[in-house]
Amino acid sequence: MARRFVESDHPRWPAEAPDSKGGEFRDKTPDIGGGGDWADRLSGRIGVREPQPAGRHGSVSTGLTEKCPICGRQVKVVGAGKLSTHNNPDTGRRCTGSGRLALNRPPKDIQHAPTRRTPGAKPPPAKKTTRRAVGTLRPPPPPRVTPGAWDAQVTGEAETRMANWRSRTMHRQADGSMYHPNTAATRAAEIQRLHDDIQQAERDLQGRRNTAVYNVARIDLGLKHWEVVPYGKEKDYADAADTDPHVLAAEAKLRALRNQLDYAEQAIESDRQFDPTNPLAYYGSMLHIESNDWFAYGVLDQLEQRVPPAFHRVVAEFLAYQTQRGNGSAGIWIGSTQGIRDLDNLKRQITKPPRGWGKKATMATWDQVDGVVSGSAVYAVVHTDNSESHLRSRRRSHQMAGIPQDLAVGDAGLHEFGHVLDAAMGFFNTNRAYRWDDASAQRKWRLIHGRIKRGSRRLSPYYRQKGDAGPEEFWADTFFTWASADPTPTTDPFYAGGRAGRAVTTRDLLMLETYGGQIEDVMSISDYFDGLHKDLVSGRRLPRIEQRRP
Amino acid sequence: MTVGEPWQDNNGQWMVPTRVEATGEDDQRVVGMGWALLTPDHPLYDEWLQYIRAGWVREVDARIS
Numbered sequence: 001m002a003r004r005f006v007e008s009d010h011p012r013w014p015a016e017a018p019d020s021k022g023g024e025f026r027d028k029t030p031d032i033g034g035g036g037d038w039a040d041r042l043s044g045r046i047g048v049r050e051p052q053p054a055g056r057h058g059s060v061s062t063g064l065t066e067k068c069p070i071c072g073r074q075v076k077v078v079g080a081g082k083l084s085t086h087n088n089p090d091t092g093r094r095c096t097g098s099g100r101l102a103l104n105r106p107p108k109d110i111q112h113a114p115t116r117r118t119p120g121a122k123p124p125p126a127k128k129t130t131r132r133a134v135g136t137l138r139p140p141p142p143p144r145v146t147p148g149a150w151d152a153q154v155t156g157e158a159e160t161r162m163a164n165w166r167s168r169t170m171h172r173q174a175d176g177s178m179y180h181p182n183t184a185a186t187r188a189a190e191i192q193r194l195h196d197d198i199q200q201a202e203r204d205l206q207g208r209r210n211t212a213v214y215n216v217a218r219i220d221l222g223l224k225h226w227e228v229v230p231y232g233k234e235k236d237y238a239d240a241a242d243t244d245p246h247v248l249a250a251e252a253k254l255r256a257l258r259n260q261l262d263y264a265e266q267a268i269e270s271d272r273q274f275d276p277t278n279p280l281a282y283y284g285s286m287l288h289i290e291s292n293d294w295f296a297y298g299v300l301d302q303l304e305q306r307v308p309p310a311f312h313r314v315v316a317e318f319l320a321y322q323t324q325r326g327n328g329s330a331g332i333w334i335g336s337t338q339g340i341r342d343l344d345n346l347k348r349q350i351t352k353p354p355r356g357w358g359k360k361a362t363m364a365t366w367d368q369v370d371g372v373v374s375g376s377a378v379y380a381v382v383h384t385d386n387s388e389s390h391l392r393s394r395r396r397s398h399q400m401a402g403i404p405q406d407l408a409v410g411d412a413g414l415h416e417f418g419h420v421l422d423a424a425m426g427f428f429n430t431n432r433a434y435r436w437d438d439a440s441a442q443r444k445w446r447l448i449h450g451r452i453k454r455g456s457r458r459l460s461p462y463y464r465q466k467g468d469a470g471p472e473e474f475w476a477d478t479f480f481t482w483a484s485a486d487p488t489p490t491t492d493p494f495y496a497g498g499r500a501g502r503a504v505t506t507r508d509l510l511m512l513e514t515y516g517g518q519i520e521d522v523m524s525i526s527d528y529f530d531g532l533h534k535d536l537v538s539g540r541r542l543p544r545i546e547q548r549r550p
Numbered sequence: 551m552t553v554g555e556p557w558q559d560n561n562g563q564w565m566v567p568t569r570v571e572a573t574g575e576d577d578q579r580v581v582g583m584g585w586a587l588l589t590p591d592h593p594l595y596d597e598w599l600q601y602i603r604a605g606w607v608r609e610v611d612a613r614i615s
Contacts, residue, residue, distance in 0.1 A: 061567075232595045369582040370582065370583055370585070371582060371583050372570075372580060373580070373581050374578055419581065458601070459600055460555060461597035462566075462567045462569070462594075464597065465594070469569055472581070473583075479554070
């Protein structure tokens with residue numbers, strides 16, 4: 001690869017250098033014939049040889065010189081009849097006499113450098129930029145509506161939107177296919193790679209089994225390590241391989257690869273094009289709208305307007321994958337019924353009383369639960385009395401996030417969506433027997449959570465819970481905050497110049513207001529979700545394996 | 551912009567966000583979020599009490615009157 005030119009490789013003469021060379025490049029050679037300075041030599045070395053007129057680079061050599069009226073230096077007169085660009089030897093900087101009209105005019109028939117534009121030719125038309133509907137494009141903002149009571153039926157524009165959501169979802173056939181975030185070619189390559197890896201892992205497993213068997217046989221028969229086990233004797237020790245740790249590890253690796261192949265091979269192309277301007281349509285019949293009131297409208301509006309379409313795509317694919325894996329009831333349920341178990345199909349799913357409400361279980365009924373995620377595949381949200389009271393108590397944060405108060409009903413909806421997304425962005429964990437883990441179990445997220453937990457005294461105990469509960473809830477809620485807030489840079493002069501190498505956004509400030517801690521720590525949360533989004537949009541994300549710690 | 555903040559109901563009692571877990575069909579893990587009255591038998595009673603007494607609860611003034 002050609003080396004890039006850096007000016008430090010080409011030192012200049014000092015300002016006080018003799019022969020008026022102050023400021024010139026040291027390696028510049030006299031202008032002979034068609035060129036020969038360092039720039040031409042570099043161009044020649046990297047194979048760039050453009051046809052140049054005599055005199056090169058727009059400055060046509062005339063052979064004339066003239067004294068500069070500013071610095072008194074004898075400088076060249078170029079073909080355009082002007083003084084050549086030169087440095088003032090007193091200051092070492094460019095002389096202001098550069099480009100002045102010279103008294104010694106060059107002859108009329110001198111060859112001028114070609115102009116960039118041919119006279120008379122029309123300039124090329126300006127390139128039209130047409131924004132295509134790609135993954136980053138958000139749907140157009142809907143018309144503002146004035147909602148009524150949460151349990152009242154929707155009217156006006158909202159009714160039209162609800163009808164639109166329903167017509168695109170409820171009447172479609174069930175999507176039993178798994179979509180994959182990558183293209184067919186990428187997926188085919190991935191499947192081929194997995195086949196190769198599995199063959200390799202099978203050979204590796206057989207080798208490790210043989211090693212384990214022969215080692216045990218040698219010890220048992222009292223053989224030296226160079227002595228050969230008699231033919232057929234190793235069959236007596238075949239069971240020894242079943243408990244060997246190396247064999248068990250190789251078996252786990254093979255099992256994980258087969259799981260991944262299973263995952264990849266079930267990836268079927270979607271039967272519909274993903275339309276980022278209408279992301280909810282991608283769920284097909286997996287989206288269940290159980291009521292036609294303002295509550296359901298608010299949740300759906302939040303999902304459509306706040307969540308980037310790429311995340312809807314990956315969640316729809318994950319739910320479809322769960323459906324194909326046998327969990328036939330995967331989907332999203334939204335309604336304003338009295339209890340979450342009244343939603344279709346959930347009574348069968350949720351059969352046991354909830355845990356975590358204390359010994360007396362004063363509130364231990366599912367009627368008090370706003371939202372639920374079951375088996376990472378069922379996501380339901382309902383409207384309870386508590387959720388409305390909570391909503392009204394959150395007035396200021398909605399205002400800060402730019403959410404209109406009248407539509408800020410999707411709190412629990414977006415929070416539970418965060419849980420499903422957490423599962424959908426998961427990975428095969430080598431530390432936990434290649435189990436599919438949520439993204440919040442990843443070490444990267446645990447580090448972020450730990451930093452906030454230690455650095456913020458006023459982080460809610462809800463996010464400080466032990467085990468997986470704290471990181472999971474924190475993941476879902478920070479996603480909710482990240483999706484809700486505006487990423488424009490703040491005008492707060494306190495954060496002028498940015499922090500941690502980038503500009504501070506209003507989203508970062510909302511995170512800081514919500515979770516406390518240091519600005520750099522909450523900025524790492526924004527960076528985390530930005531990175532996830534970028535990976536999805538660029539198609540880089542694949543079912544991945546969390547690497548074992550070194 | 552969070553669901554993790556407690557609030558007071560009309561009787562002045564504190565409602566705190568509570569994570570609820572259960573086992574569903576086919577041993578599926580069910581995780582939910584709801585609101586529970588802050589009573590001494592709440593699993594995070596001490597933590598919530600400390601949080602509330604320290605004055606770290608935000609936006610409670612704007613609650614429903």
